Amino acid sequence: MKVDIQSLGTFNQLAHEGAQQATASMAQMTGIDAAVDVTKITLVDRDDIGEHLDDRNFVGVQFDFEGELSGQTALVMDQSCSETLTDALLPGDSAADMAESGVKEIGNIMMSGFIDGWADYLETTIDHSPPTYIEGIGRDVIPDSKTVEGDDDSADQLFVFKSQIEWLEESVDFYIYMLPDYDSLTDLMMTHADTAGDAIPIDKLQVFNRMTERGTEKAADNVSMMTGIETEAEVSQISFARIEDVPKQIGNAQYVGTVVEFTGLPSGFLLVLFDEQSAKNVAEALMPTDVDSDELTDQHTAAIEELGNIMTSGFVDGWANVLETSVDHTPPRLVHDMGQAILDPLAAQVGQHQEHAFIIDSRMQTDDIEFEAEIHALPNEQELREALDELMVERAEETEADPDELFQ
Template identity: 45%
Template sequence: MNLDIQSLRTFSNLAHSGAEEAAGSLTTLTGFDARVTVTKIEMATRDDVEREFRERDLVTVHIGFSGAIAGHTILAFDRDRAVELVDALVPGASDDPDSELATSGLKELGNIMLGGFIDGWADFLGEGIDITTPTYVELDANRSLRDVVDGPAAGDGGAAAANGTGGATPLETELDTGHVLAFRNHLETVNEEAGFYIYMLPTHDSVETIVDAAGEDNDAIPVETFTSFSRMISEGAGQASEDLTAMTGIDTSVDVSRLSFVPVEGVPMELTDEARRGVVLEFMGTPSGYIAILFDHDSAESVADALMPGMDADPAMRQSAIQEIGNIVTSGFLDGWANALETTIDISPPTYVDDIASAIVDPLVTELARTQDYAFLIDSAIVTPDETFTCDIYALPDERELRAAFDQLAPEPEPN
């Protein structure tokens, strides 16, 4: 199966339109004015998706779908937001959030919102899509993504019967293989930071169906290439983690590393509005683009202390230490890319930054917006077991140069 930029744009538009339908349903049902803030397509590992669910106090409603396309949709709420919304739909439900009344209200809300979301895909494909009865799931450290999508899909015998397998559904099988292609929408109610998310996890065959309907062009990229690139990102983050450990003496590990496709204007909204210190660099080669290495205030102080103990009274030296750490982390992150692509990637001197994360990235996005409407956002995080510090890595490659990198990673065509 191949993906092209036009297909990704079609996916993004469909997911965004579907999410707007869901937001409209929420407003009608509860009176809360909701809007879609970000729509993104992620190539992520199963572990990364699970980690995001586990790290938030989420409750979810999930619905299977089959027909023109198959898979699962997941509506995930912050717990406090879920209680508030359900109480608007079923007055008194908040008195006992764990009651059958409350969970039934949330399932009904999910059913209507996700039904509207799926209808847009059915309209685009011109074929019917059946959905299952909604299931309420609470996520915790003991649950996996398989737990979320497990259960019957649409149709009399569920997805397994619909596909003639009598066992695991295609999506469940794909979850076992590592990477998943997820369509994620972030919605929020006006004046509220806490929001909720719609995840759509289609099967491999369903993605292919949508690609065919979108119209594949000559620049199509095998989906295996995206997987290879995602793996390369993870390996680069791993090397950066090792270099950071060697430099500071503090054990680190890669918490998350993923590739997303998102409208350029949506990139800053993906980042926090909390203050960050770090560096911004430009990288040149195949691919080229920009990278930001960012620490929160306490993390920046921790890494500066580790590199230059006793320099508390010299802000200039501490800034220099952060610049040097940013330089080393960037080199480790990109060296793995250069090795995998058998090319050279040069980096500019690091520029020190101290601002909220979205404001730091905004000038980089503005520069990319001169030549492209969508961006591939590479998001990695390096953490320590005791939370001494967190290092966030955001890379924004130029779309044209990234296409050249994809060509380097594309599998060799099989001989006739």
């Protein structure tokens, strides 16, 4: 089964426009201006959905929908955001008592518009259930996406549409998650695919996602070996977004790390980024003596460059092994800036040749010290497609292989 870039772009645009319509409905109801910050399609393990949500209390609404496209969708916001929204909708002392009904009313208007936009485009009917109020801590608020009858039981990776909406005058945001049933979405994607053109085999995209996981695990092993700090790989996923949305994949906190350009099949850029405290902690684990400074010194940055090089090599070598190709990379270039400022010029360079981009994201962390690292890869989309085609033709017998076996 294949899906082409055009259909991915079309579906991503549909989700973006649906989120815009939902946001406009919310603004009309409450008088609060908001904007869609980013929309993306992510291929992610079922267990990793909502991984970016922290340990705050979240509330929202959930719908089931069915028709030519079936699945679940949810509108999620943190508790303080919901209180502000419901107070705007139901001003006065009664707002606290009406919080749940207010969230359901806002969610019903927003999500109905979101789903109706898909139905209009597909020229079909998509029915949805009444809104169900949901609450939970962090990712637990996201509805479980279980394998349904008729779904491929092996589909442990799902395509998830996620839109992030931010208020223009407030430092809060909320999220729309659309979790289509795997079979219904891929069937629709296949009807839009041009198999003679820029189609990507979905099963190989899943294998590539597994490659990313193994590359992250290898990078984490390298960190453990160099520092003595037991480090674990966490989330790994592939996202598809408009070029202008790519820099928004990274927060605007200050990061320290390395950037390399890799060449071969595919080519692109790879970033290894640490928050400032993590960079300081992991760098000092590499140093033979303690550094008496609260700031990042030349010794710290030299250690980060060395660590970034080792992590990059382990990550990229995993790709080369599976693709049976040569993937080289430049020496690491140290970066120390806000996340979007780091990624923006790289996205602009890639965007000279493509309107959308695949973004490969991984994370690792340890409980031993305050430490978290992110790996972001931005490959050339056409070359990634060519690499996956080569994997399908030359190693077709491994199409259904356990990705663990590919890394022996």
